[in-house]
Amino acid sequence: xxxxxxxxxxxxxxxxxxxxxxxxxxxxxxxxxxxxxxxxxxxxxxxxxxxxxxxxxxxxxxxxxxxxxxxxxxxxxxxxxxxxxxxxxxxxxxxxxxxxxxxxxxxxxxxxxxxxxxxxxxxxxxxxxxxxxxxxxxxxxxxxxxxxxxxxxxxxxxxxxxxxxxxxxxxxxxxxxxxxxxxxxxxxxxxxxxxxxxxxxxxxxxxxxxxxxxxxxxxxxxxxxxxxxxxxxxxxxxxxxxxxxxxxxxxxxxxxxxxxxxxxxxxxxxxxxxxxxxxxxxxxxxxxxxxxxxxxxxxxxxxxxxxxxxxxxxxxxxxxxxxxxxxxxxxxxxxxxxxxxxxxxxxxxxxxxxxxxxxxxxxxxxxxxxxxxxxxxxxxxxxxxxxxxxxxxxxxxxxxxxxxxxxxx
Numbered sequence: 001x002x003x004x005x006x007x008x009x010x011x012x013x014x015x016x017x018x019x020x021x022x023x024x025x026x027x028x029x030x031x032x033x034x035x036x037x038x039x040x041x042x043x044x045x046x047x048x049x050x051x052x053x054x055x056x057x058x059x060x061x062x063x064x065x066x067x068x069x070x071x072x073x074x075x076x077x078x079x080x081x082x083x084x085x086x087x088x089x090x091x092x093x094x095x096x097x098x099x100x101x102x103x104x105x106x107x108x109x110x111x112x113x114x115x116x117x118x119x120x121x122x123x124x125x126x127x128x129x130x131x132x133x134x135x136x137x138x139x140x141x142x143x144x145x146x147x148x149x150x151x152x153x154x155x156x157x158x159x160x161x162x163x164x165x166x167x168x169x170x171x172x173x174x175x176x177x178x179x180x181x182x183x184x185x186x187x188x189x190x191x192x193x194x195x196x197x198x199x200x201x202x203x204x205x206x207x208x209x210x211x212x213x214x215x216x217x218x219x220x221x222x223x224x225x226x227x228x229x230x231x232x233x234x235x236x237x238x239x240x241x242x243x244x245x246x247x248x249x250x251x252x253x254x255x256x257x258x259x260x261x262x263x264x265x266x267x268x269x270x271x272x273x274x275x276x277x278x279x280x281x282x283x284x285x286x287x288x289x290x291x292x293x294x295x296x297x298x299x300x301x302x303x304x305x306x307x308x309x310x311x312x313x314x315x316x317x318x319x320x321x322x323x324x325x326x327x328x329x330x331x332x333x334x335x336x337x338x339x340x341x342x343x344x345x346x347x348x349x350x351x352x353x354x355x356x357x358x359x360x361x362x363x364x365x366x367x368x369x370x371x372x373x374x375x376x377x378x379x380x381x382x383x384x385x386x387x388x389x390x391x392x393x394x395x396x397x398x399x400x401x402x403x404x405x406x407x408x409x
Contacts, residue, residue, distance in 0.1 A: 032358025034348035036335060039380060040405035041363060042086035052078040052091045053386065053401040056370035060384045062377065063107045063114040064173035068140075069384065070117070072096070072103050077119050079105075081140060084377075086403045092142045094119055097149075102162035104133075106169040106176030107140065110195030113173030115140050118193055120167055120178075122159050125151065131159030133180070137197035150197045157183050167193075168223035170230050175200060175254045177230035181218045188218055188234055188248075192256040200256040206232060206248065219245075220272035225376045227251050227277045228259055235272070244268075249275060249282060262299055270306070276327040276334070276376065283334050285327050289318040294336070294353040307353030309336075326374030328381035330408040335360075335381055337374055337406075342367030344385060346406050362404055368392050380407040 046053040051073060058071035063081075069088070070079040076096055081089040094117070096103055104120040117138045125132040134149035164181040175192040182189050182205075191203040217237040224231050228251035236246040247264035262282065270293070271286035281299035285292065291311040295304060312318040326337030326346075333356075334349045344362040349355055362383065370386030383406065388399035 033360045034346075034356040034358040034408065036330075036346055036348055036360040036406060036408040038360070038362070038404050038406055040382075040403065042403045044082075044086050044088060044384075044401045044403055046080075046088060046091065046401070050091065051093075052080055054370075054388070054397040054399060056386060056397075058370070058373060058384065058386070058401075060373040060375055060382065061107060061169040062171050062375055063169050064171075066114065068107050068114070068117075068169065070105055070107070072105070077103055077105050077117070079107075079117055079140070081114065082403075089141065092117070092138075092140065094136070094138050094146065097121055097123070104162075104165060104167035106167045106178075106193075107173060108137075108169070108176045108193060108195040109174045110137065110139075116195035118167070118176050118195075118197055120152070120165075121149075122162065122165070124159055125154060127154075129156070129158055131155040131157075133165060133178075135193065135197045137195060147197050152178070152193065152197070152199060153180055153203075155180075155183070164218065164221060166221050166223055166232070168230065170254050172229050172254055175256075177223055177232065177252060179206070179221055179223070179232050179234075181221060188221065188232075190232055190250065190252055190256070190258065192230070192252075192254055200254070202256075204257055206234075206250045206258060206261070222272070224249075224275040225277065226275070229254055231275070231277075233273070233275050235266075235270070245270065247273065247284075262297075264297060264304055266304060274324055274327045274336075276329055278329045283327055283329060285324045285336050287312075287321055287324060292321065292324060292336075294334070294349055296334070296351040296353075309347070309349055309353045309355050325372040326381055326383060328374075328376055328406075330379075333408060335406060335408050337372060337381065337383065339369070339372045342369070344369065344372055344383070346381070346408075348408050360406055360408075362406075363387070363402060365389055365399065368399075377405065380405040 055071045061068045067082040076093045078093045080091045100121040110116045120135045132151040133153040137147040166179045168177045188206045189203045192200040219235040221234040230252040232250045249262040251260045273284040273286040276283045281297045293306045295306045322338040322340040325339045346360040368388040372385045374383045390398040
């Protein structure tokens with residue numbers, strides 16, 4: 001799903017860039033696939049009534065040599081292990097506690113990598129005025145009873161909003177990454193969780209966030225594909241400099257510590273960025289009221305130059321922009337995935353944000369799609385999404401789920 005920041009305003013210095021982009025957008029109607037193609041196109045095989053495969057928002061996690069499809073329908077967390085060719089294990093589910101409105105989930109290892117699913121829910125604690133994150137460990141194949149809920153994190157200020165907590169599987173499959181905003185100390189925290197549902201070590205403050213003053217607000221807390229098994233990103237806003245947010249990308253390890261931190265001085269408000277690693281740093285894309293933006297950021301170079309690659313007006317306005325749901329490096333170019341109203345498209349950008357003519361359109365039966373989940377794999381961009389044959393708004397879903405791998409040459 002797209003991520004947006006609270007109180008986002010248009011970048012005041014963007015006028016020149018937007019004007020230059022007008023001419024660029026005018027020539028983008030050319031046909032073609034931008035020299036990109038699908039190297040894999042698989043219809044995942046599940047029962048005709050598979051609730052898992054037809055979930056609108058299902059996450060694709062890389063876990064060791066394989067993958068997991070995992071998501072929630074609001075009443076249960078559902079998952080299945082998946083091989084690279086799309087072969088699925090038996091589907092499993094864990095019913096959420098009564099009254100739970102938000103859930104967090106990831107895969108870890110108790111006896112072997114990827115043998116456990118961790119499920120977290122926010123709840124009021126026994127201490128008045130406090131909240132907590134309760135985590136249950138469930139065997140991935142359903143062979144053992146779940147562990148009792150373990151309150152991993154307490155929140156003295158009460159139950160926090162779901163946007164201030166994030167959980168993700170480590171690529172190793174051994175642990176899960178857990179991050180949250182410590183509102184009292186005003187910093188972002190990180191740790192890892194074992195397959196038994198316990199903290200690996202003491203939580204650590206991420207990068208420079210611990211030294212920022214109490215006027216700091218945190219946005220866009222999320223795990224992203226990165227250089228390490230776990231990569232955390234977020235945005236710091238300060239009340240005295242609201243137009244100069246700081247982006248933070250932290251590379252973390254399975255032991256629960258931070259290996260490196262990259263700080264980006266945005267100099268103007270930005271949307272929540274989709275992040276991808278490159279040989280020299282990171283590529284980022286995001287949206288604001290004016291359009292969709294890109295930058296190829298080189299680590300260690302204090303030079304942040306965002307470029308507009310499509311205007312919001314090209315889609316009929318800011319509220320009609322298709323979400324940016326994936327980004328992958330292809331040599332010196334990048335592929336960005338847009339979840340349009342009736343299709344999913346991959347656009348090709350060079351390192352300056354110039355778009356190549358054409359686009360790669362992902363397959364669909366009727367253009368009625370669920371959310372798109374992407375990650376980097378074997379030099380390509382792996383994506384999965386539900387492709388519905390049922391009409392939009394139908395009381396029950398029917399259709400299929402696709403797994404595709406896209407590359408640009």
